[in-house]
Amino acid sequence: MIGHEQAEQAFIEAWQTGRLHHAWLLAGPQGMGKGQFAARVARFLVTHGRSGDGEPIALDDPGDTAAGRLVDAGNHPEIIHLTRQIKDKGKELARNITIDQVRGVIRRLHLSLSLGEWRVIIVDAVDDLETDGANALLKTLEEPPARTLFLLVSHSPGRLLPTIRSRCRTLRFQPVDRDVMTAWLHDQRAMLDMSEVRAIAVASGGVPGKALALIDSDVSAMEKKLLAIASSGDPGNRLREALAREVGGSSNRARLELVIDIVPSLISQLVRERPIAEIAPVLAQWDRVQRNVRDAIRGSYDGAMVGFEIGNCLAELAPRQGQAAR
Known part of the structure; x- marks a missing residue:
């Protein structure tokens, strides 16, 4: 290791x-x-x-x-x-x-x-x-x-x-530096595209075991689902309900942990893409996600409920109609 x-x-x-x-x-x-x-x-x-x-x-x-x-x-x-x-x-x-x-x-x-x-x-x-x-x-x-x-x-x-x-x-045992982690992951899984390796290194927070778990999960597919909620707002709750089903139950705990791991980096990505005037609401949702995760970990939590609430946070980040028109 x-x-x-x-x-x-x-x-x-x-x-x-x-x-x-x-x-x-x-x-x-x-x-x-x-x-x-x-x-x-x-x-x-x-x-x-x-x-x-x-x-x-x-x-x-x-x-x-x-x-x-x-x-x-x-x-x-x-x-x-x-x-x-x-x-x-x-x-x-x-x-x-x-x-x-x-x-x-x-x-x-x-x-x-x-x-x-x-x-x-x-x-x-x-x-x-x-x-x-x-x-x-x-x-x-x-x-x-x-x-x-x-x-x-x-x-x-x-x-x-x-x-x-x-x-x-x-x-x-301190988290590993991002550049060191990226190089190590590339050695471990040389078949992966470097852009995906870098994304996993960021999402892992410098923790090797978490990085390997992310590689073994379908990170890109999950990112697309989460970004779809953030971009559309999921007005009918269909995407959020699907997310809750996918991460709910003890057998899906690994998927829930995957969502928890990659959501902060997705929100950081959205912060970089938004105009300065829109950064504060995005950061507020990042803080809300962190509070929900902390509360969930302290208790015996329902994965489906945590997944749906994370979906709610992402849905709040969807551009409003007026903004989208601009």
Whole structure:
């Protein structure tokens, strides 16, 4: 993944000097590859010794091949994942990581290491811990077992218990510069037209995972639908109703996220095209979209309702008849 260079350097330097903090908070937007980084760190630790000898080494150095094969097979006994579980007889994930899951991991920490010199606990994401689970994890972070490393993935570190944050060393994963993202995307999907690559780089906000998801979606088709609402005003609600159907329901969550991702850049495009006197109303709708999205994310929201409301914001941007005549 792109954008991990500073985090890799910080971790390797700590390991080389033998001053490896027992808990690391991997903080940044969802889609930056923090979970993948945690997996790479876990693999590195269980395939290497406690610290380096001063020689240059990379995070993806293979190390012990036997341990590496166990990691590849998902069977290494000292890498423990703490994440939301699939609900009974269903396909959806549970809402939270439960206190029982945390207690189960804590019981394992009392056992001796069965292989190698490190045990690694990956919590992905720590934001998903229910309150009792967060408090139980905090007690373990306050009195960590020897030769145990915690990797806490967080998309919203500001929402964590301050006491959890204070027990961790933070690695921040920042959005990637637009030009770097454009070049990387072109390497990933060389068959795409550069104009589409640039549009995706802008819409992704510098988040690689989001950019790849946008590529795998039909971005241009969705943009045309949204621009049709903004240009016509959709007087009969037909386009907005179709949009609501397309993004409604749990099975269409990816389409809803696509709309949420690309609408700000579409509105920015409209701002650049409008006369100065018409910019203020366009910016007002941009702010309205942002408020609606924030309110939706905070609650358990209905995708169809969010999609229709975004359509309402775009419909407000349609030129009035008098303006169109000019």
